[in-house]
Amino acid sequence: MDAFKTIESEIKELKQFPEFKAGDTVNVSYKIKEGEKERVQQFQGVVLQRRSNGVNETFTVRKISNGVGVERIFPLSSPFLEEIKILKRGKVRRARLFYLREKSGKAARIKEDYRKKEEKAEA
Amino acid sequence: MQGLIGKKLGMTSVYNADGRNIPCTVIEAGPCVVTQIKTSDKEGYDAIQIAYDDKKEKHSNACELGHFKKAKTTPKRKVIEVRDFDGEEKNLGDLLTAEMFEEGEWVDVVGTTKGKGFQGVVKRHGFAGVGGQTHGQHNRQRKPGSIGACSTPSRVFKGMRMGGRTGNDRVKVANLRVLKVLADKNLIVVKGSVPGHKGAYVIIEK
Numbered sequence: 001m002d003a004f005k006t007i008e009s010e011i012k013e014l015k016q017f018p019e020f021k022a023g024d025t026v027n028v029s030y031k032i033k034e035g036e037k038e039r040v041q042q043f044q045g046v047v048l049q050r051r052s053n054g055v056n057e058t059f060t061v062r063k064i065s066n067g068v069g070v071e072r073i074f075p076l077s078s079p080f081l082e083e084i085k086i087l088k089r090g091k092v093r094r095a096r097l098f099y100l101r102e103k104s105g106k107a108a109r110i111k112e113d114y115r116k117k118e119e120k121a122e123a
Numbered sequence: 124m125q126g127l128i129g130k131k132l133g134m135t136s137v138y139n140a141d142g143r144n145i146p147c148t149v150i151e152a153g154p155c156v157v158t159q160i161k162t163s164d165k166e167g168y169d170a171i172q173i174a175y176d177d178k179k180e181k182h183s184n185a186c187e188l189g190h191f192k193k194a195k196t197t198p199k200r201k202v203i204e205v206r207d208f209d210g211e212e213k214n215l216g217d218l219l220t221a222e223m224f225e226e227g228e229w230v231d232v233v234g235t236t237k238g239k240g241f242q243g244v245v246k247r248h249g250f251a252g253v254g255g256q257t258h259g260q261h262n263r264q265r266k267p268g269s270i271g272a273c274s275t276p277s278r279v280f281k282g283m284r285m286g287g288r289t290g291n292d293r294v295k296v297a298n299l300r301v302l303k304v305l306a307d308k309n310l311i312v313v314k315g316s317v318p319g320h321k322g323a324y325v326i327i328e329k
Binding site: 004007008010011012031033055056075077078079080 | 132133135136137138142144149303305308310312
């Protein structure tokens, strides 16, 4: 269904965001409508996975809020998505980090990928 | 009425002005060729015949070849008739394209639903089944139950809903909103679902 993918990309717009992957710590700015008013909400956490592809791609961000794990799924093509800021590059060995749900505290840390951090600084 | 033959390409979603994610179906609509014009003088009713989707000459018989040659076009796979066609007068060989649709207008889509094979009454007619699984029940969870009384009338009434072949029916879905028209690619995007599998022929009416 490659032909269909190109059609999809024509009827749905995809904004450009910096490259990120599972394990990275990101800050997502997301527009929220409250009645008439519109404001931008921040959601900061670890990316657990990127799912699907093309205009249908989504990513899951997990954070611990008041001791409770909170996960949010953002569609990459959502018009409400304003900005994705990468705060930390994580060094992980798999594409989907669901094991983080069972870990807490020190066990749920992710090593930082310093190599990537320097690359980013050079660029 | 106006109509066009198309092909269901698949489903996806688009964001509307409010930012809501709307499920939609992409349909390749046309281009269709007018292959015959029926008039009340000659055939007893007014209609135009339109054809869609090229096929090879070796897959057509002589009658088809002659019929399409009259309209100066190649043989087509799908031919339908549209009664009392609105709009300007059409001539043999005229092209009908997706340009006849506008964003925001309502259309009806006719298609053939996916065949499901032999299905029981729960799937076919929406029976509720027996409900529980306990209190001595076994082997009757999805059974239809009683199909009639005993010695009066001592027969089963006609039209009693039972299991049988399901799907593969011609179905018209009324009032689907046209979300997008990509006339240069012969594509239209309608809100919601449309009967049939991907690649199935559909008729778009308005």
